[in-house]
Amino acid sequence: MTTILRPEDYGATLGAADSTEAFRRLFAEIAKRSRRDPGGDRLQTPVIIDLSGQYTVSGTVSFAAASRTQGITVRGAGKRTSEIVMTGAEPLFTNPDTAMGVRFYDCSFRSTNPKASFLYSTSTGGAQDWGFTNVEWRGRWNYGIGLDGPPEDSNCNSEWFFNNCHVGGSYEKAWLWSGMTPAIKQQDQFLNFSLRDCKVEYDSGDALRFDKGGSINVSGGSWIIKGRRADGQPSRFFHFPAGSHYDSVQSLTVVGTRFEPRDPANLVIDSAWKGQIQFIGCMDDAWAFKDYAKADDYAPHRYTNPGGVRYQGCQLTGRHRLTQTVAPSRQAIVYDQCARTVASRRTRAAFYDLQGAYASSVRISHRDDRDGIT
Known part of the structure; x- marks a missing residue:
């Protein structure tokens, strides 16, 4: 049986009032609602977080749980109708190696603080399989989604998909930044990212930055960089810096996508990968x-x-x-x-x-x- 939880039930209010503690209480409640599946792994009781309007959050809300879990869904009533506004200089969400199979639908996230990030996910195997459908990011961010991990077996920030999403705003680093600690070889195994029919139309920064390897598939969509970075450096749709990579995990396939860099400083791709890239x-x-x-x-x-x-x-x-x-x-x-x-x-x-x-x-x-x- 699916449980529907509303932030208002934990003290959140719509509008400018800070609802950070209410969201923390909500996620603490979610962490308690778990059971084990027949295979023995802990399985999160199916939970839908129902976002009914606009909320303001100033601090980090964690997906932390006692053990690895799955089954959380965040669902809104539509982009900008259901929105979380981040005002603090931290990641809005963190996933400390626990949440898998997380889904977001029909909602927006906006930052008013250029030091904020949407998500910091670290993995030794418990962070993977996240999906976003009809989700929007806008405002000013340091980075959007950051995928990291300690040295041991940190190869499961993988299996991410984005369907009909809208990437707006600006990013000091990147909207999707994978392999944040390139010295860790295992981060070359953050794999399998799919973006389908997305509207990537943002002001500046990199859209996808993979400091280690990755297997990326993009199909359809409109990709536009509307402005330029204040420091004059290029903004890039695809940024794959030089470094040590395994040959088997350097793959980009882009099909039927329209690009508009809109400024001579901006780039479609800047790649030092030795794998396979095809448009x-x-x-x-x-x-x-x-x-x-x-x-x-x-x-x-x-x-x-x-x-x-x-x-x-x-x-x-x-x-x-x-x-x-x-x-x-x-x-x-x-x-x-x-x-x-x-x-x-x-x-x-x-x-x-x-x-x-x-x-x-x-x-x-x-x-x-x-x-x-x-």
């Missing part, structure tokens, strides 16, 4: 009419020592920068039936920005290119 049926040409799209230094797709990169049926603007600082191994860069929107970029020499000591060794091939590049 299929995507476009980034909405702002090709801008003068900067014709400039030699405009390169919204950037790769450093890449492994496998493939663009299939894409419409592309600007240049692609490939920096090769080491002798390439098992490398293949392929463009299949693609087109360059800006006429001045429809030759190999004009389209590629090859840099690094081994730039001449970069292997690039074209198949059925719509601009006739061979």
